[in-house]
Amino acid sequence: MRQSMLFASASSPFESATNRVKAKLSLNSMKVYAIIVAGGKGRRFGGMKQFFTFKGKPILVHTIEIFERNKNVNSIILVVPPRMIGRTKMLLKTYELKKIEKIVPGGKRRQNSVLNGMKAIEKKDAIVVIHDAVRPFVSQNLINRGIRLCKKYQAVIFGLPVFETVKYARRNRVIKTVSREGLFTIQTPQVFQYQYLYSAYEKVDFKKNFTDESQILESAGLPVYIFKGEVKNIKITTREDLTKAI
Secondary structure (H helix, E strand, O other), rough: OOEOOOOOOOOOOOOOOHHHHHHHHHOOEEEEEEEEOOOOOOOOOOOHHOOEOOEEEHHHHHHHHHHHHHOOOOOEEEEEOOHHHHHHHHHHHHOEEEOOEEEEEOOOEEEEEEHHHHHHHOOOOOOEEEOOOOOOOOOOOHHHHHHHHHHHOOOEEEEEEOOOOOEEEEEEEEEEEEOOEEEEEEEEEEEHHHHHHHHHHHOOOOOOOOHHHHHHHHHHOOOOOOEEEOOOOOOOOHHHHHHOOO
C-alpha cells in the first residue's frame, strides 16, 4: 500500500511544565497491547500462510515470539480465522507462549478483525501495537520506536520511500507515470493510543474497505505520523517471499 505522507519531524512542546509532567506520568502508565492480525486466507500464497512452517515453526509463532520477548509489550491479542482457534490454542501450548491474553475470531475484512481485537482489550487507556502475523522479521527496535513515538504523536506508522518508477496502467496499457514524491510503501506495526483509534472507528462509514488502520484515521480526519521503517520487515505474501527471506 502507498500513502502520500511526510515523515514526522520536530516535536511541539506542551503548553506548560505542569502539563508536561502530568502527560508524561499518564502516558508512562499506559498498558501496551499487541494485536497480531492473523485472519487472512492467503489466496496468493495458496493457503493460510500464517500457519505455514518456516524454519521449523509456523510463521505465526515466529511473529508471536518477537512480541513475547519485548519487555514493553504487556499482553498480546491474537486475531485468527474462527475455524483455526483450536489449532492456535494448541500452538500456544506447544511453544509455551505466555503473553497471549485472548484469541478472538477474525472478521470479514481486516477492519473488522482489528476491531474485534480492540474490543477484547479491557483497559482502554492503552497503547495498541497492530502487526501483521506474516511479518516475522520485525525488529525489537522498530516495535520500541513505535511505542515511544506513539506516546507523543498518538498515531504512528512506518514506511519506506518509493524509489522505483511507478506507472498507472489499465488492461496492460500504461496510462501515465506517477510521481514518486511523497510516496511510501507502508509496513506494520502501526501504533496508536487506543481511544484515538477507536474514536476514528466510530466516525467512519464501515461499509467502505480500509486497507489498514491509518486509513481509518485519515478518513476520520485525524492526523497520522509516519517514520522510516525497515527494509528487512517484509510481508510474506507469496512463497517467493520465503525464498528471499532465507
